[in-house]
Amino acid sequence: MNAFVKYIGVIDSSDNSHYVPFYEGLNIITGKSSTGKSALIEIFDYCFGSSEFTVPEGVITDVAKLYFTILALGDSILILARKPYREGKKIYIKVEDGIKIENINSNYFEEDYFLNEKDFKLELGHYFGIDIDDTDTDLQVRENRNQKNPRPSIRNFMSFILQHQNLVANKHSIFYRFDEKEKREQTIEQFKIFMGIVDQNYFILMQNLNEYMRMLKSLKKEEDKVLNYELLLKNTLKDNISKYQIITGRKLFEENIDNILLNPRNYLELIKEMNIDIDYKDNTYTNRLNTLRQNRDKILIEKRELENKEYKIDTSIIAIDKYKRDIKTISDFNLETNSDSICTFCKSPNHVLGKTTNELVDAFEWLNLELKKTPYLLDSFVKDKASTIKEIKEKEKEIDSISKEIKDIENISKKLIEKESLEKQAQKLLMKMESIFEEILINRKNDIEKQKKEIKNQISTIKDELENKYNVDNKIKKVERHINSYMNKIGKKLDFEETYNPINFR
Incomplete structure (x- = not known):
């Protein structure tokens, strides 16, 4: 209009x-x-x-x-x-x-x-x-x-x-x-x-777009929770399968944990129908216990080496900190340079001594430069210490995890002494695993991927309509070019002061 x-x-x-x-x-x-x-x-x-x-x-x-x-x-x-x-x-x-x-x-x-x-x-x-x-x-x-x-x-x-x-x-x-x-x-x-670029429908589309974007973000968070929970269930199931073999002396499944979780319902049915058979000649219990103790000893040695490294870093930090305070009272090493020296007796120039003097001056300059760099090594040591402490904590977690597993295995024998048979312990493990499989199936019923796909389709549809029908950024640039062009067209017909020329309204 x-x-x-x-x-x-x-x-x-x-x-x-x-x-x-x-x-x-x-x-x-x-x-x-x-x-x-x-x-x-x-x-x-x-x-x-x-x-x-x-x-x-x-x-x-x-x-x-x-x-x-x-x-x-x-x-x-x-x-x-x-x-x-x-x-x-x-x-x-x-x-x-x-x-x-x-x-x-x-x-x-x-x-x-x-x-x-x-x-x-x-x-x-x-x-x-x-x-x-x-x-x-x-x-x-x-x-x-x-x-x-x-x-x-x-x-x-x-x-x-x-x-x-x-x-x-x-x-x-x-x-x-x-x-x-x-x-x-x-x-x-x-x-x-x-400028008539947008109407009410544009703002409704933007509201819907932002709402869908928020829903998608929420689903991604929920998906992360689901995946983290499944990972927890997976690790728990893996541990229980290993314990079952230690108790019974027999493998529960031939397949690895990843293949098992491709079809959890099938393995759930297998567990429900399984008869417990103890292999009393199997030495899995002893082998696993010995392996865990050896691993724990190895990690303990690594941890102590890291603790020794941390001590040395602390010693270096203390020394450098002291040096930083002391260096303020120390002047640079200086040596006057001469050209050739003159023999006192024969008055002849000595070129060799002059060369040696210059080399010594260069050495002093290098020493002064290196001494000035020394305080900056503190930053490097501080970073090394932080990294070493992090490694020590990781080793401590590994030791705690292995110690827990050792304790769980030792409890098998303890329960035997307390009159809880291996069959009964194995039966309890099967019941736990049955419960884990059911949790995995429930967790997967929430079809987040399908919801994400539907929302992404909605987002794509809205973005296409915003681009094809409104294309706000390009239209605003077009309006801007039109205004600039029209203003300059007018400006060229007016008598402006010299300081305003050439006319270029924007």
Whole structure:
């Protein structure tokens, strides 16, 4: 829709109409000072619903009975008018197919078309395509903020319509600045609305997109929990399968744990139907116990080596720290360099001694440089210590884990002494494993992958629609190029001062 101002005017107390006509394109108004030029922009702003009356006081405000602005909107004419502020805040708005300016007087402006400010701004916004009442792009953010984004207002659009005098031909600014940071940010954010790039459906799509993105993120977290829980169940099952072999002397399954978990239901049924058979000649119990004790001893040796390394690092740190304090009191080693020395007796030059002296000077310079570097070694030792402590803790965890397994195996014999047969111990293990298999099956019923796929499809669909229908970033760049081009086209026809040339508005 193309729109432009046709008339800005005043009806005086004698019911005479005074107006300035405008035409499509650039209109330039010239005249002497105090002849009403500045009042035009303020009348326009006032008729567009300004909450302040800023028409300069003088002849116009003394005799004005009504202020009006008439615009061409496509094939229609939009008439806006207001009485002086002291006579009320209602604003006139009406659409006509056409109008004859010479017939405009106070009788034309019927009271039924005067609206209060709030209703007027909403009605006026409709004519400029501002029919959006929800500009939030993320409902969760709105909930956290506990309020909706402000509704787009025709008043915010004024930033792109009006120019203050001190900004005309200003090479640093195109649109007038805001005193309020919040209002400035709102206007910038709503630019795509004023330019007709987006509609209400765009914001609904953005809300849905952000909601789906949040759901996908939540599912990924849930998936991580499920995977971590299954890993825990897997390790527990693996330990119990190993214990079963130690107790019975027989392998429970020939397959490894990964293959078993490919079809947990099948192995669950096998366990339910399994008869326990003890191999009393098997030495798995003794072999496993000995292997664990050997591994624990090996890791203990490694841990002690690391503790010795930590002690040496601590000693080095203490020594370097002391050196840093001492070096402040030590001066650099210096040696004067001479060219060739002269023999006292024969007065002949000694080239060899001069060469040796220079080599000694080089050695002193190297020593001074290395001494200055020494304090910086402290950082390296501190890092080494942190790394060594981490390794020690890992070794301690390994020792604790092996010790626990040794204790569990030793408990098999202890339970035998306490009259709990190997068959009974094996039966208890089978019951535990049965429970683990059932937990794995329940854990896998939550088909997260399927939900993720559905949500990803929704996200893809929304992104495609946003790209194909709106493509906001590219359209804003296109609008920016159009504004730049149009401003430069106008600028080249005006007589700017030399400091403003060459014209390149952006």
